[in-house]
Amino acid sequence: MTITHEDELEGLREIGRIVADTLHTMGRALEPGMTTAELDAIGAEILEREGAVSAPQRTYGFPGATCISMGEVIAHGIPGAQVIRAGTLVNIDVSASRNGFFADTGASFRVGAVPASLNRLCTDGRKACQIGVAQVRAGRPLGAIGSAIGRFASKRGYTLIRNLASHGTGRALHEYPEEIPTWPTRDRRAITDGLVLTVEPFLSRGGLWAEDGGDGWSLLATPRAPCVQYEHTVVATRGKPVVVTLAG
Template identity: 85%
Template sequence: MTITHEDELDGLKEIGRIVAETLQAMGRALEPGMTTAELDAIGAELLEREGAVSAPESCYGFPGATCISTGDVIAHGIPGPEVIRAGELVNIDVSASKQGFFADTGASFRVGDVPASLKRLCTDGRKACQIGVAQVQAGRPIAAIGVAVGQFAAKRGYTLIRNLASHGTGRALHEYPEEIATWPNRDRRRITDGLVLTVEPFLSRGGLWAEDGGDGWSLLASPHAACVQYEHTVVATRGKPITVTLPG
């Protein structure tokens, strides 16, 4: 989607606020002993209360209102009876629509006390996303996002999952540009004024690819390694990008 009128930006900001506040509320509710289905129910209730519709459910028939990934799963985890344990990371991805506008956000959360290496991974994962967002400016190459994130990852000794990309969004969950690499690449396309896209690098301690987890949805890191994802929906301008997935 390309924003051309102020009312479009207002609509995008509204759904951006909703998914952001849902994500943060789920993060606050997260605790050892609860199931991923119970956590998903919290997200589903919040989305419904705001008049929003889960995007993975409505667009792809995903069996949950949100994607909740635990243990070895790095993305698209199905909510269910799995019990969340202390000392692990949980990734929550919330995407939804309202009145024809879509927004997408996600974050990795620590459950209780985790090893120092995982704390650093979370801190650096959030920084990698911020670095990617900072590259979103009209006229710049799309490749600038992946180049900047890649430089940061290499300097810190991390790898990036190279088949889970960012994407355009706004009027559909996934739209042009269909794939935006968050790793070093030679994409010749340029970012245009008003373009709506996500920035969501998957920062890992050794993983390079996402592999099928065997249930038709969940994805695992290959080689096996810890991985985090932080995601925002942003609008390109001729100056600083507008991040719409911030809590109100």
């Protein structure tokens, strides 16, 4: 989607706030002993109350309102009977639509105390997303996003999952410019004024690729390694990018 009118930006901001509030409420509710289905129910209730519709559920028939990934699962985890345990990381990905506008956000959360290496991975994962967002400006190549994230990851000793990309969004969950690499490439496609896209690097301590987890949805890192994801929906301008997925 390309924003051309102020009312479009307002519609996008509104659904962006909804998914951000949903994500942060779910993150605050996280506690050892609850199941991922119970956590998903919290998100589903907020979306329904706000008049929003789960995008993966509506678009792809995903068996949950949100994607909740933990353990070896790095993305698209199905909410269910899995019990959340202390000392682990849980990734929550929330995308939804309202009044024809879509927004997508996500974050990895610590459950209780985690090892120092995972603390550092979370801190740096959030930073990697911020670095990518800072590259979103009209006139720059899309490849600038992955190049900046790649430099940061390499300097800090991390790898990036290279087949889970950012994407265009706004009027659909996934739309032009389709896959946007968050790792170094020679992608010279231009970022245009008003373009709506996500920035969502998957930062890992050794993982390079995402592979099918065997249930048709869940994805695992190959080689197996801890991985975090932080995601925002962003509108490109000729100046500072507009991040619409900020909690109200």
